[in-house]
Amino acid sequence: xxxxxxxxxxxxxxxxxxxxxxxxxxxxxxxxxxxxxxxxxxxxxxxxxxxxxxxxxxxxxxxxxxxxxxxxxxxxxxxxxxxxxxxxxxxxxxxxxxxxxxxxxxxxxxxxxxxxxxxxxxxxxxxxxxxxxxxxxxxxxxxxxxxxxxxxxxxxxxxxxxxxxxxxxxxxxxxxxxxxxxxxxxxxxxxxxxxxxxxxxxxxxxxxxxxxxxxxxxxxxxxxxxxxxxxxxxxxxxxxxxxxxxxxxxxxxxxxxxxxxxxxxxxxxxxxxxxxxxxxxxxxxxxxxxxxxxxxxxxxxxxxxxxxxxxxxxxxxxxxx
Ligand SMILES: [Ca+2]
Ligand SMILES: [Ca+2]
Ligand SMILES: [Ca+2]
Numbered sequence: 001x002x003x004x005x006x007x008x009x010x011x012x013x014x015x016x017x018x019x020x021x022x023x024x025x026x027x028x029x030x031x032x033x034x035x036x037x038x039x040x041x042x043x044x045x046x047x048x049x050x051x052x053x054x055x056x057x058x059x060x061x062x063x064x065x066x067x068x069x070x071x072x073x074x075x076x077x078x079x080x081x082x083x084x085x086x087x088x089x090x091x092x093x094x095x096x097x098x099x100x101x102x103x104x105x106x107x108x109x110x111x112x113x114x115x116x117x118x119x120x121x122x123x124x125x126x127x128x129x130x131x132x133x134x135x136x137x138x139x140x141x142x143x144x145x146x147x148x149x150x151x152x153x154x155x156x157x158x159x160x161x162x163x164x165x166x167x168x169x170x171x172x173x174x175x176x177x178x179x180x181x182x183x184x185x186x187x188x189x190x191x192x193x194x195x196x197x198x199x200x201x202x203x204x205x206x207x208x209x210x211x212x213x214x215x216x217x218x219x220x221x222x223x224x225x226x227x228x229x230x231x232x233x234x235x236x237x238x239x240x241x242x243x244x245x246x247x248x249x250x251x252x253x254x255x256x257x258x259x260x261x262x263x264x265x266x267x268x269x270x271x272x273x274x275x276x277x278x279x280x281x282x283x284x285x286x287x288x289x290x291x292x293x294x295x296x297x298x299x300x301x302x303x304x305x306x307x308x309x310x311x312x313x314x315x316x317x318x319x320x321x
Pocket of ligand 2: 203204206207208222225228
């Protein structure tokens with residue numbers, strides 16, 4: 001079973017049944033917050049959005065009313081913020097070159113630095129938390145499995161370095177799927193969290209970054225080659241089923257039923273019909289400038305970290321013609 005990208009008490013309900021053959025996906029912007037900064041990642045937990053800004057640090061926003069987003073606080077001490085996880089009242093901010101830092105956000109207007117993950121090797125990127133375990137990718141440090149049973153004292157359980165620049169991770173069952181940039185996709189058996197074992201990989205060139213693994217398929221963004229769809233039902237032998245080339249630079253993907261929502265540095269938000277994975281087809285798009293780098297889907301809303309455009313909230317729905 002796939003582990004949710006977000007933590008604890010958040011329940012995600014996918015409201016839509018998507019789509020029939022002739023359906024399009026239509027997008028409508030319903031909110032935006034931008035007070036400067038370069039938004040690169042967003043995590044939504046309940047009524048709050050945590051937006052990593054590569055230059056300014058972590059923003060904490062009240063998004064209960066998308067039409068009137070209110071800034072609650074900002075953590076300046078998080079240069080080159082690239083990843084965010086929330087566990088209870090603790091924000092884990094992974095900052096390139098500056099480590100994985102912990103902040104108490106009980107009062108979001110006054111975040112308090114409470115320490116850092118001391119087992120970092122270099123350039124933390126994404127931190128994904130699930131129960132008592134965290135999964136950390138490090139650009140120059142590989143992939144860490146982290147004990148977070150005491151959230152104040154994250155401790156490394158194990159480590160896989162390999163030959164990759166570790167970018168993103170998704171977990172499905174007892175497997176971790178780690179993108180390694182030019183090293184492609186690595187599949188690790190993590191049934192023993194103290195001893196991850198490489199069991200499969202796939203690399204056809206390009207620069208793999210974000211991914212989503214669902215229903216025995218891995219949807220892998222490749223900045224140069226497009227969004228690649230892999231059959232991973234046999235994790236030791238991943239098979240490329242199809243690629244949505246589309247142009248630009250694909251940097252984020254989230255799959256709901258037969259639709260992949262993707263973000264692309266040049267082309268913005270795109271909806272791709274993946275009902276035939278050998279022949280993915282574009283069925284909608286949205287782009288009003290900016291440069292999306294990370295997003296999260298909750299229900300029928302997309303929360304998009306859109307570079308210099310800040311945070312955008314975009315509703316999507318199918319439109320049967
Ligand atoms: Ca800002
Ligand atoms: Ca590739
Ligand atoms: Ca925009």
